Amino acid sequence: xxxxxxxxxxxxxFTAENGEVEVEGQTVGEALKDLTRRHPSLERHLYNDxxxxxxxxxxxxxxxxxxxxxxxxxxxxxxxxxxxxxSIAGGGR
Amino acid sequence: MNRFVISPRHLQAIHHHAGVSYPEECCGxxxxxxxxxxxxxxxxxxxxxxxxxxxxxxxxxxxxxETILAAQKEARALGLDIVGYYHSHPDHPARPSEFDREHxxxxxxxxxxxxxxxxxxxxxxxxxxxxxxxxxxxxxDQVAGRPSVPAGLAKEAS
Numbered sequence: 001x002x003x004x005x006x007x008x009x010x011x012x013x014f015t016a017e018n019g020e021v022e023v024e025g026q027t028v029g030e031a032l033k034d035l036t037r038r039h040p041s042l043e044r045h046l047y048n049d050x051x052x053x054x055x056x057x058x059x060x061x062x063x064x065x066x067x068x069x070x071x072x073x074x075x076x077x078x079x080x081x082x083x084x085x086x087s088i089a090g091g092g093r
Numbered sequence: 094m095n096r097f098v099i100s101p102r103h104l105q106a107i108h109h110h111a112g113v114s115y116p117e118e119c120c121g122x123x124x125x126x127x128x129x130x131x132x133x134x135x136x137x138x139x140x141x142x143x144x145x146x147x148x149x150x151x152x153x154x155x156x157x158x159e160t161i162l163a164a165q166k167e168a169r170a171l172g173l174d175i176v177g178y179y180h181s182h183p184d185h186p187a188r189p190s191e192f193d194r195e196h197x198x199x200x201x202x203x204x205x206x207x208x209x210x211x212x213x214x215x216x217x218x219x220x221x222x223x224x225x226x227x228x229x230x231x232x233x234d235q236v237a238g239r240p241s242v243p244a245g246l247a248k249e250a251s
Contacts, residue, residue: 006165006169008165008175009127009174009175009176009200009201010198010199010200010201012200013199013200019169019174056196058158060158060162063162065158065159083162083165085158085161085162085165086161086198087155087158087196088120088155088156088161088178088196089153089154089155089156089196090153090154090178090180090189090190090192090193090196090197090203091118091149091152091153091154091180091182091190091192091193092118092152092182092183092185092186092190092192092193093152093185093190093192
């Protein structure tokens, strides 16, 4: 089952500059694993040493943050879109 | 040095956002064509978004993932990308702080506007180095004539 993952600008250097990658999987976790199988250098930017999604990386299934769903176990279906969204923060001093 | 191309009107809108937000930090999304070191970053639209921090708004900003997702959709619909973000530094220079560095992503432009006592004094654009250790300053080129209508999410810049 093919779903589309949208890759944000700062991570495209790890996907041969592709902004969209088609992957296979039944769950969010499987889809992301297929993404990192196709583009291994992405893995350390998405996951920490414990294998959990990094805190400053957000994954949305269509319009819903998967942390509000069933995280990696969230089921996906053909035609769904996953978006990887970097957290953006900063400030002076 | 990477070139950062923005219209005077967009830059003026960002300055205005920074001024009216003083003494708090403002922030927004830069949409356009991403630079790659040889080609310049070109800003086509700006999205002035609210600072979603609930505390320390004088020296911190955050843009929620939901806001970024909406901005990304808007950019894609136009065949554009998110190429960076802007924010202000009230009573502080237009250079990235350590906190900025810790939270920055490579491959994006970070435009910082210094505001002193409510008045914009300078704007500088920066890119995180690949080793994440520091920032390289970009050359800001003001080029008129680019599309200048702020997009749907704009709150301050329209």
